[in-house]
Amino acid sequence: MGELARSIGYEEVIPRDLHFRMNTETVTRHWFNGDPWMTHWMNAILAAVPDGERWVMNSARIQLDNLKDPEVRQAAINFCKQERIHAREHDEMNKACVEHGVPIDVVERVFTRIRTSLQGSLSPDMQCSIAAAFEHFTAIISSVMLENPDLFDETDPELRAMLFWHFVEETEHKGVSFDVFVEASGGGLSGYFKRVGGMGLAVAVGVPIMVGNQAYLLYKDGQLTNWRSAIRMSDKLFVRPGIFTRIFASHFLPYFSPDFHPWDDDNREVIRVWKRAYDKSKDTHKAFDALKAWTLRRRQSVNGSSAESSGAKRKLAIAH
Secondary structure, three states, X not given: OOXXXXXXXXXXXXXXXXXXXXXXXXXXXXXXXXXXXXHXXXXXXXXXXXXXXXXXXXXXXXXXXXXXOHHHHHHHHHHHHHHHHHHHHHHHHHHHHHXXXXXXXXXXXXXXXXXXXXXXXXXXXHHHHHHHHHHHHHHHHXXXXXXXXXXXXXXXXXXXXXXXXXXXXXXXXXXXHHHHHHXXXXXXXXXXXXXHHHHHHHXXXXXXXXXXXXXXHHHHOOOOOOHHHHHHHHHHHHOOOOHXXXXXXXXXXXXXXXXXXXXXXXXXXXXXXXXXXHHHHOOHHHHHHHHHHHHHHHHHHHHHHHHHHHHHHHHHHHHO
């Protein structure tokens, strides 16, 4: 097990049994800022959340008796509690989408069939490895979203509050599935190859599902040829803030390092802004507002420092 997991991460995993108003008013047809392509890109991912969360919960549960480290075992139990609540709230979100005529239920059934097939053919260790890979993806998507809350400025505040609560908790437990896998598999060279194999399977299964789901949802929504929306999505995914670019360059490739651990990217500072505000107010809306204000201040500070550095370099060049 990675040394970082022994010193950070576990104390962050706190189940919060929260309920959000997920209905056709808070979850509009194009809930992501009124944009069809971005909405259905997110829908293509989130549609599988309820069944996916139950899958990763099961992969952790079946390994509990193999976990000798009491900290890992307790973290796995808290992880399962968090994921159960996430699944429940996303069930309600999916129902709201279906009521708008968006066939999320069809997309979810496709994922369930694939998941059932994998469960029936893979060993517990490999299922655990795939769970660690999926959890890594959810954590890195959450990380990018947490750093860019202004992406959701025009999203309904209740839905936005639910999503950012989920992003925070996915970050809290981002090392748990990984540590459960390492502890249960025994680590070493064999464990490393299983980990890499699990990631390979996760990509082979997950990417086609995501692309196919989005295309299907856009087609059923009559938005497949909405090129303006497609261009806006491409800008967000590859340029500003470059969600895909950042995921691949900064977070995906390090997973293949033999000594990788999810908490190598220690972003507790970001989630603790949300957590402090929530603990004080017990209000997820205020917690989101505090996070957004903090990220904007940090961005301005970074931009200001960059501008000062550029100005100093120009002055030095002129002086010479």
